[in-house]
Amino acid sequence: MILGAIIAGGQSRRFGSDKALASVDGKPLLDHVAEALAAQTDAIIVVGRSWPGITSIADRPTLDQGPLGGLCAALHHAQAHGFETVLTVGCDILPLPAHLPALLAPGSAVVKGQQLIGLWRADLASALEDYLESQPDRAIRGWMATAAVRTVTLDASFHNLNTPEDLAAFTKDQAA
Numbered sequence: 001m002i003l004g005a006i007i008a009g010g011q012s013r014r015f016g017s018d019k020a021l022a023s024v025d026g027k028p029l030l031d032h033v034a035e036a037l038a039a040q041t042d043a044i045i046v047v048g049r050s051w052p053g054i055t056s057i058a059d060r061p062t063l064d065q066g067p068l069g070g071l072c073a074a075l076h077h078a079q080a081h082g083f084e085t086v087l088t089v090g091c092d093i094l095p096l097p098a099h100l101p102a103l104l105a106p107g108s109a110v111v112k113g114q115q116l117i118g119l120w121r122a123d124l125a126s127a128l129e130d131y132l133e134s135q136p137d138r139a140i141r142g143w144m145a146t147a148a149v150r151t152v153t154l155d156a157s158f159h160n161l162n163t164p165e166d167l168a169a170f171t172k173d174q175a176a
């Protein structure tokens, strides 16, 4: 069973306002991601914020760990609820590529910047918690090396909406 986790507790500093709420085709960005993720997984959660209609959990071990704190919480939640793997995405990826569980073998991730699209074994939860408690820089690449996570490249194109300009470029692409 695969748990889909939207890692969504960021500050949206570059976007200038809460990007999860940004309207795309009349619907908040996070709802687009949630819909696409739900179609590829057995259940979904949101990590790092609350969202109507979706189970929400807080980062672990504390709230100031960055996206890996969101991943750590998702892995623990998955283990506690009988999911073997977790598919993570940010709340700012559009369109979410299809068939991610097939494209990402368990133990692989697409890492550009901090976007954290990955398919992770839930039993890495304790190892990640130990990593976060021992590594002050909380670097995603450092964690991937520690956990022997492979980096993969996806053929599918998608936008990582970090700024209003990214959103404008996505809208322009859609209209083309």
Ligand SMILES: Nc1nc2c(ncn2[C@@H]2O[C@H](COP(=O)(O)OP(=O)(O)OP(=O)(O)O)[C@@H](O)[C@H]2O)c(=O)[nH]1
Pocket: 007, 008, 009, 010, 011, 012, 013, 014, 015, 047, 048, 049, 059, 063, 064, 065, 066, 067, 068, 069, 070, 071, 089, 090, 091, 092, 114, 115, 162
């Ligand atoms: N749960 C959780 N999610 C985070 C955290 N930091 C970032 N994210 C999420 O990770 C994804 C990628 O984050 P970024 O776009 O790099 O960070 P951001 O804080 O949202 O944006 P900036 O402030 O512009 O860097 C987004 O979906 C964020 O909401 C965090 O500390 N906890």
